Amino acid sequence: MPFESGLVVEEVADGLWKLSADLVYAGKREEFTIPAGFQTDFASVPRLFTWLVPTSGRYTKAAVVHDWLLEEKRVSRCDADGIFRRIMRELGVPVVRRWVMWSAVRLAGALHPCGYWQILLAVLFAVAISPVAVPGAVIVVTALSLLWAVECGTWAVLKLVGAKPGSPRRFWWV
Numbered sequence: 001m002p003f004e005s006g007l008v009v010e011e012v013a014d015g016l017w018k019l020s021a022d023l024v025y026a027g028k029r030e031e032f033t034i035p036a037g038f039q040t041d042f043a044s045v046p047r048l049f050t051w052l053v054p055t056s057g058r059y060t061k062a063a064v065v066h067d068w069l070l071e072e073k074r075v076s077r078c079d080a081d082g083i084f085r086r087i088m089r090e091l092g093v094p095v096v097r098r099w100v101m102w103s104a105v106r107l108a109g110a111l112h113p114c115g116y117w118q119i120l121l122a123v124l125f126a127v128a129i130s131p132v133a134v135p136g137a138v139i140v141v142t143a144l145s146l147l148w149a150v151e152c153g154t155w156a157v158l159k160l161v162g163a164k165p166g167s168p169r170r171f172w173w174v
């Protein structure tokens with residue numbers, strides 16, 4: 001097992017976590033100790049795509065190490081992305097999810113070129129996964145838009161009848 005310790009965290013704010021104990025990763029050549037107190041958001045997934053890749057899962061420890069490597073600048077961005085992918089493989093993250101996540105971090109780091117072949121590989125994988133990701137994202141955005149419209153309509157109706165949050169007042173439809 002690549003990790004010599006478990007992940008012990010406490011919530012600091014919505015979506016922000018602080019390590020309560022050191023997290024130790026032992027790779028083939030290097031050992032990284034992420035100190036207690038380090039703050040992370042786990043996997044930085046845009047909200048639109050959390051239905052496809054949640055912010056936490058089997059890959060959470062890999063995401064914490066990746067965040068720490070980027071913040072502390074212990075290795076280059078390219079190496080941090082590669083370590084992230086390797087740790088996910090060691091943790092048993094399925095191949096497709098591993099490549100989706102690596103492609104996302106590699107594309108996000110495109111301003112830190114590792115070699116054009118990696119950017120090309122990430123783009124090709126993004127194109128390959130788009131038949132699944134794009135329709136799903138459209139469905140999610142449509143559903144969220146409809147829910148927002150229902151919420152606005154409900155708010156308008158309650159405003160018209162003079163309802164106040166928590167009020168015991170009975171309405172004409174009750």
